[in-house]
Amino acid sequence: MLCLGQAPKRYWDSQAEAGSKGAGEGQVTERANQRPEKTRRKKIERRGKKLISGKVDPFPGPAPVPKERRQKFERGQKNEVRSLSKGRLKDRLSKTEEKIDLALNQAARSDLLLAEEAGFLVGDEGEDTCTIAQDDIAEAVDITSGAKYFNLSLSQFGPYRIDYTRNGRHLLLGGRLGHVASLDWQSKQLQSEMNVMESVNDVRRVLEGETWLHSENMFAVAQRKWLYIYDNQGVELHCVKKFNDVLRMEFLPYHFLLATASSTGFLQYLDVSVGREVSAICTKNGRLDVMTQNQSNAVVHLGHPTGESETDGTLWSPNQKEPLVKMLCHRGGVRAIAVDKTGTYMVTSGLDRKMKVFDIRSFKPLASYLLPAGATSMTMSQRGLLATCCGDTVQVYKDVCSTPVSRPYMAHHAPGRVWGVQFCPYEDVLGIGHGDGFTSMLVPGAGEANFDALDSNPFRSVKQRQEWEVKALLDKIQPELITLQPSKLGELDTATYQQRHKERVERLGFDPREKEKFEPKLKMKGRSSTGSVQRRKKKIKNEDQRELIKQSLEMKDRADKERKKEEKMTSLGQRSALERFQK
Amino acid sequence: MAKTRKICKTKSGAAVNLLSESVESNRKAVEKTMEEEEELFHTEYAISASEDEAQSDDERKHCKLLEAISSLDGKKRRKLAERSEASTQVSEFTVSAEGAGEKIDLKDLLGTIGPAASSMSSIKKQLNKLQYKNKTLELPLSRQETEKIQRVVAYEKTSKKVTRWDHVVRQNRKAEQLVFPLNQEPGGIKPVEQVVASWKVRTPLELEIFNLLHKNKQPVTDPILTPVEEASLRAMSLEEAKMRRAELQKARALQSYYEARAKRERRIKSKKYHRVLKKAKRKEVLKEFEELRKTNPDAALEELKKMDLSRVEERMSLKHQNSGKWAKSKAIMAKYDDEARKAMQQQLEVNKELTQKLVVPSESEGEEPEEEEEEVLPGFVNEAQPGTDYANPWMQGKLSSDPAELPGEAGGEAEAPALGGAGEESEGEEEEEEDEALLREFEERRRLRKEQEEDILPAEVDKEDAGEEKCEEVEEEDVSEFNSLFQRLVGNKPKTQVAKRAARPPAPQGEGESQEQGKEDSEEREEPPLLDETLTRVQTMEDLEHLEREETLEAEVPEPESTVTGPGTETEEEKPASKAVKRKRKKVIDPEEVLTRQAKVIKVPSAPTAIEDEEGDEEQKMIIKEAFASDDVIADFLKDKQKQTEMSKPKDVDLTLPGWGEWGGVGLKPSKRKRRRFCIKAAPGPPRRDRNLPNVIISEKRDASIAAHQVNDLPFPFSNPTQFERNIRAPIGHNWNTQRTVQKLTAPKVITKMGTIIDPIDEEDLAIDKKPPVKLRIADILLTQEKKGKKNTERKDRRPQNKRRPQKHIDKNQQQKSKKAA
DSSP, X not given: OOBOOSOOOOHHHXXXXXXXXXXXXXXXXXXXXXXXXXXXXXXXXXXXOBOTTSOBOSSOSSOOOOHHHHHHTOOSOOOXXXXXXXSHHHHHHHHHHHHHHHHHHHHHHHGGGOOOOOOOOOOOTTOOGGGSOHHHHHHHSOHHHXXXXXXXXXXXXXXXXXXEOTTSOEEEEEETTSEEEEEETTTTEEEEEEEOSSOEEEEEEEOSOOSOTTOSOEEEEEESSEEEEEETTSOEEEEEEEEXXXXXXXXXXXXXXXXXXXXXXXXXXXXXXXTEEEEEEEOOSSOOOEEEEETTTTEEEEEOOSSSSSOSEEEEOTTOSSOSEEEOOSTTOEEEEEEOTTSOEEEEEETTSEEEEEETTTTEEEEEEEOSSOOSEEEXXXXXXXXXXXXXXXXXXXXXTTSOOSSOSEEEEOSSOEEEEEEOTTSSEEEEEEXXXXXXXXXXXXXXXXXOTTTOOTTOOHHHHHHHHHHHHHTOOOGGGOOSOGGGGGSBOOOOXXXXXXXXXXXXXXXXXXXXXXXXXXXXXXXXXXXXXXHHHHHHTTHHHHHHHHHHHHHHHHHHHHHHHHHHHHHHHHOOGGGGGOO | OHHHHHHHXXXXXXHHHHHHHHHHXXXXXXXXXXXXXXXXXXXXXXXXXXHHHXXXXXXXXXXXXXXXXXXXXXXXXXXXXXXOOHHHHBOTTSOBOTTTTSOOOHHHHHXXXXXXXXXXXXXXXXXXXXXXXXXXXXXXXXXXXXXXXXXXXXXXXXXXXXXXXXXXXXXXXXXXXXXXXXXXXXXXXXXXXXXXXXXXXXXXXXXXXXXXXXXXXXXXXXXXXXXHHHHHHHHOOHHHHHHHHHHHHHHHHHHHHHHHHHHHHHHOOOHXXXXXXHXXXXXXXXXXXXXXXXXXXXXHHHHHHHHHHHHHHHHHSOTTTTOSHHHHHHHHHTTTOHHHXXXXXXXXXXXXXXXXXXXXXXXXXXXXXXXXXXXXOOGGGSOOOOOSOSSOGGGTTOOOOOGGGHHHHHHTOSSHHHHHGGGSOOOOOHHXXXXXXXXXXXXXXXXXXXXXXXXXXXXXXXXXXXXXXXXXXXXXXXXXXXXXXXXXXXXXSHHHHHHHHHHSOOOOOSSOHHHHHHXXXXXXXXXXXXXXXXXXXXXXXXXXHHHHHHHHHHHHTHHHHHHHHOHHHXXXXXXXHHHHHHHHHXXXXXXXXXXXXXXXXXXXXXXXXXXXXXXXXXXXXXXXXXXXXXXXXXXXXXXXXXXXXXXXXXXXXXOOOXXXXXXXXXXXXXXXXXXXXXXXXXOOOOOOTTTTOXXXXXXXXXXXXXXXXXXXXOOTTOSSHHHHHHHTOSOOSTTTSOHHHHHHHTOOSEEEOTTOOOOOOOHHHHHHTTSOOOOOOHHHHHHHHHHHTHHXXXXXXXXXXXXXXXXXXXXXXXXXXXXXXX
């Protein structure tokens, strides 16, 4: 019988050498012709794995990732592993570094899948882009894009505030005189329309879905007195009477928090997933009618006139009763604030007709512009375009934050006085709510070209939305985690134990380490008389303290004894006569 | 006495030993004095005994006297004034209690014997010797102590044994993922090599198959090329391969054609035809011989000799003497059958011919050449191709692709003279003509038959059709067809090749037939393996590489040119760029500047109509000033900031107690000196973030809600906070990573397979795990391959071998290791 226990000898075993020889010869011949080529090839050979056929993979290893693309996903500084001595720490750190590097590379590679590119409007030579009329643009672009420029003339119910959903699909219009309408603005399909028969101050869409499962979409409407929540059919779901006189609202999508600013100077947070008021902060800043959120860290920015307080811009989190940051931006108060998507820049406009740009990582002012008329409302697009409006003009600025700008990128005259502007996410569209209705304006390069379908998908179906709802609720971030620097969560807390304990007691409302107070048992037959109760209490009183003292005394005693014994033992022999006098 | 003490002495500490030594040294001195004393006692004792017996005063007195006398010299003075207590010396039971606490020494016993007994002296000596030998056994240790020692030893042993596992344990602790049960066979598709390795050949059929496979070096497992293919791949470039394939196609076609022809000819039953053919051939040979004689007499002589030899052989044998089986049967038939008779006669004739001693070598040609000639294929089939590459084995001795050569070659065919030999000078023999006529007739007939067949199978005609003359033409046509095909195939670089071929001297054609034949033979020998070959790979990687390189070269070439041609423009372009950069650098906003500088005025082409912007700046300012005249906002803000900073500063602790060491009372303050002395100054806190920002107040209050989620203590292996913070800097969620990465980042540390028994680690694993365990799952391998690449594959290769390592090896290893440890 033939046993094949041994690994069969392969024919390439002997040929590998021959192959390498052959390769060497090839190089020799090549050397005469082209030098650089040879070196290049050698390099490849060194890197690449040899194939059995003797050929060399010309592109060995994984495809390289461009440095700039990698840089996009870089997170912080690397751990210095090399300097460490060999051991468990080094092993662990190096493994983690490897993993992080892998993740980085993979992310950079998958960046390739974001195929859409963004561009801007470019005028002819000598032509200013801001002079190009919307009609011309709409004519020049394709039909679908052209259809995104439209006017809704709703002159009856006064100036409108607007809000787009996070995926940019639906639009909510709130007329000052109580007209509320929600519609799919791209298909121009009206979902619901009603009049709250009350004066409406602000409307804001509460993204679709929350804890109440029977409803599909919901939106909150700040009415004259209370805050109301309706579903997409316009049915009133809640009237939240804890939130009164609300002027402005911001929804923090990842925290499921509805932040409201009221005319009484209160900043309130409502957790819409559980329907609980998270916190109510008295800002002591008077009427709050300027509000925006920083999308990167969910901090709320408020603007107010100076007068009641000495500041005009404040930053808030629901966890602190005092502002995280107080700023003095303008003379005479802030009229509008806008924060860019990355949370890097903040733009404010004040009564002094100035527009200022701040870097809100360091709170340093970057630029200051004087507008012909101060902006009454501002908003920033996903790609950093800034829309300002004053009166009936809407101006769009490009690169306000990074470079000084002298003229707007685009401008448009609304039919009426502008009341609210917002860029539509994932679309090159700026929605303008004005006294005469609503205008959808084309702003090339405004929207993010690539959307994350798992996060906010403009084309999602009902089923997908439901799935997303569940996931979003599971991923909900707790309001305690809102802070100015989210990266702080990844840092080590250096506070002392005492301080932490104090905080813990404050947070819990009781001291978990504290002992329960002794309460004597009730005994019958006169044994629970006051005297006996006191006696029993006395017995227990300070028991642990006594125990401690006893223990320490015992310890001391024992130590003493031992010391004495030792002394005796050692000194007995060599004790001199005089030593007896030693104390 | 010392001895007894020694027995008691334990083997305990060194201190005790020292003590005993000192005792030993003192011992001798002490002994001496003791002995003296004893002697004295003896005498005394003897006296007292006699006293008891005799009770006579005389003796006592005498004794006293003696003592007194003896004490006179002063040397042996004895103090008898002190009286010892009786109880110690004489007990109540009249037994001497002297030395009660001590054991009886040998000396005590020996002393009684006395010096007189000479016979005893030898015993005494012996006993003394015994005494000095000092051989006492040490006491056995107590059970507890022995057990303790045993435990210590056992512990050491076991710990040594256990250290062998250290490596494994460390590895497993280090491993990012452990899959239990350990040493699982990796799931999925195993390489066939592994499967085959453990498989044994059983049946003879399998054996045979394996033998064949191994003999051919056929790769059993890999879908890779065989060595032959490998070699061919290495030898051929793409074009060569193409040419080679074309050649092979051609050769195959020709071969099949000639095979068919030979078969057909063999099938012809007509004896006459064969006879004629044979005759013609013989004649041909003869003619050639004649020629040979003219051109090369030596060769002719050789030929002659050969013929002579055949004659001799014929004479020796009875081959043509009608003595064979066939001849005998013919002889019976010959009576009645004319043909049989003729055949017999013919044979006899042959015999005669062969045995005849010839002066002129003519007819006697052996059968072997004839046979050979029958097999011989036309020369042009195997005609060597004037290949370009001499180093290439495939290009040597190959077919020619030149159609121009063909006619000449066809003329030089072996059969041609028999058919188209009319042009040559002939002897004009009638027989020959007859033969020819006969052959032609046959051909005609066959062609007719063929033509009928053609109607049925028109496609095959070209190859099957083989009339002698017609056949010739067809052949030529076929060949030219092949050649044209070949040319077309080769057509990629026809001109260069052709040119090269032309440059080469054409192969000599007019050489002797023997040479040609030899050549043909050799080629026939070469043919089969060549035809068996199958070509799989058309283009090699090298070619691709070459092409690519060429492309890159082409692409690269113009670039330098452009740089060369337009250096001026380049620099001109560069300058503005650099200027732009400079400008940009200048443009980077300095916050201080911005704060102080006037705001940039933006001109808006479409100014708002609702607000008239005709008002000047100053006017606006005035309005604002008027509006906010009452409050000085900036001053208030700064005040607020001051307050905040004060609040956030760590406060000093004042520990002064009023009234101590000085007067106390209402309205009295402790002195300044005292206050200074008992005030603990707090360390300045960290600098405020807003210290350089005049218009910003950043709250420095600690955010307790965040702190609840932060890590309080530095986790184990990290040595400083930054290390830890950097270690957790990258998110692992699916929102920030690709699916694959998330899976890898969140892979569980331990995976257990459901429903399997997880055995403890085996001794065998110890040997295997000495190398770092390769416990990567398939996905991991794919991911990590980027880095490891080569290593991984090597390990994978090695692993099965390790598994099969016999137990003995392991034992050896262990022994070695334990030795080292020892």
